[in-house]
Amino acid sequence: MTTALPERDGHEAVVTLDRREGPYGEVVLRQRGRDFEIIANGCFLMDTADGRSERLLIQAALDELDRTGGPVERPSVLIGGLGVGFSLAYAAAEPRWGRIAIVERETAIIDWHRTGPLGAFSDGALEDARVEVLHTDLLEYLAAADGERYDALCLDIDNGPDWTVTESNDGLYGADGLAVLWHRLRTGGVLAVWSAQPSPAFEEALRAVGFSDVVTHEIPVARGVPDVVHLARRAG
Known part of the structure; x- marks a missing residue:
């Protein structure tokens, strides 16, 4: 059943399409006009209004690999967070990527892509032979002792380093x-991290643990501070 909410400030009515209670709390899919929104534990996470920063997350990592030749000819990429699907769709549309692994812990979000309205935004990427959906928590997956190494890690988790909705994501x-x-x-590999706001402290934290070539790309938004993508490399 869908629930129509009153119009707010002259904008379109909000319709709740699905509401799930899971091990990490409540996840809600809403529609506002033509756009869809994901809400976690009452806090807005993302919507389909503008995917520029999510696409830049992937493109910036690939550009950095190209800049220095990259570890391999067809690099592998791990995308942390399926979200509304912009990052995955952009990666799958690029034939230069080899293996594309995407980690998503929320069953509801995977369902909304496989059988729901968000499938239009992941654009069939879940059917790409290079794509594997890893239905697990990112921190648990990364901490596995026998874990696979990647040429690029592209993370769109929570709202970024300085503003996490889920407390456990702070550890990332x-x-x-x-x-x-x-x-x-892998040596020469690239880390790209999406954030809802710039974070000089996060840049310093990256350098402190051994990352090099740390830069921040800003993406202007309609209101407020810009979205950003933090970029860093494992040099050795």
């Missing part, structure tokens, strides 16, 4: 989590 952006990310990259 601290020194221990960044050390795990460093070890999960």
Whole structure:
């Protein structure tokens, strides 16, 4: 059953399409006009209004690999977070990527892509032979002792290093989590991290655990501070 909410500030009515209670709390899919929104535990996570920063997350990592030749000819990429599907669709549309693994812990989000309205935004990428959906928690997957190494790690988890909705995600952006990310990259590999706001402290944290070539790309948004993609490399 869908629930129509009153119009707010002259904008379109909001319709709740699905609401799930899972091990990490409540996840909601809403529609606002032509756009869809994902809400986690009452906090807005993302919508389909503008996917520029999610696409840049993938493109910036590939450009950085190209800049120095990259570890291999057809690099592998791990995408942390399926979200509304922009990052995955953009990666799958690029034939230069080899293996494309995407980690998503929320069953509901995977369902909304496989059989729901978000499939239009992942654009059939889940059927690509290079794509594997890993239905698990990213931190648990990364911490596995026998874990696979990747040429690129592209993370769109929560709202970024300085503003996490799920408390456990804080560990990903601290020194221990960044050390795990460093070890999960092949030598010469690239880390790209999406954030809802710039974070000089996160840049310093990346350098402190051994990442090099740390840069931040800003993406202007309609209101407020820009979205950003933090980029770093494992040099050795």
